[in-house]
Amino acid sequence: MRNRRSARIARDDKRDWVVKRRERTRQLIELGGLVAKAGLIELTDDDRAVIFGLLVDAAARLRSEDRDKALLLWWRRGKRAFDTLAPEREPRA
Template identity: 75%
Template sequence: MRHRLRQLTAAPHRLEGQRARNDTRAWVVKRRERTRQLIELGGLVAEAGLVELTDDDRAVLFGLMVEAAVTLRGDDSEHALTLWRRRGRRAFADNDAEL
């Protein structure tokens, strides 16, 4: 009896989830894209090892990103971008080689 009741309550939730995934209204699509981007960026922070290195200290992580933004607003931004791009590409390549 309990199993059947659980099935009956789960069915509307499944339908609601399916509708949400297939919703094509512009603001919903934009929100879904932004959510995906934020998840991917968070994954990069984790993949770089920053979560463990900072003991998951959000203030430190945010400070690192603010410092990077200050560097990019400075006179040496092109040099920093080139350096970071090379390091990032190397890290991606190393990560792909490990798989």
């Protein structure tokens, strides 16, 4: 019972730093989900150096003159992938 009460209190904690930490944690989990959804974990045999290298390469491209082209291309591909996967999503409870 004590653990449940502690968990409920922690969930309801509205202090600014706690709320910001919770939001950041959620963002990081969602971004990790995108890495998984893209298939990068399986395609790289869960090699984090390779995955990080891919992200560093993408960041370098976003710092280049081709930024707008890259963003548009990646946005279109991402939108198409989300639309393709949409029927497979299960409804949230």
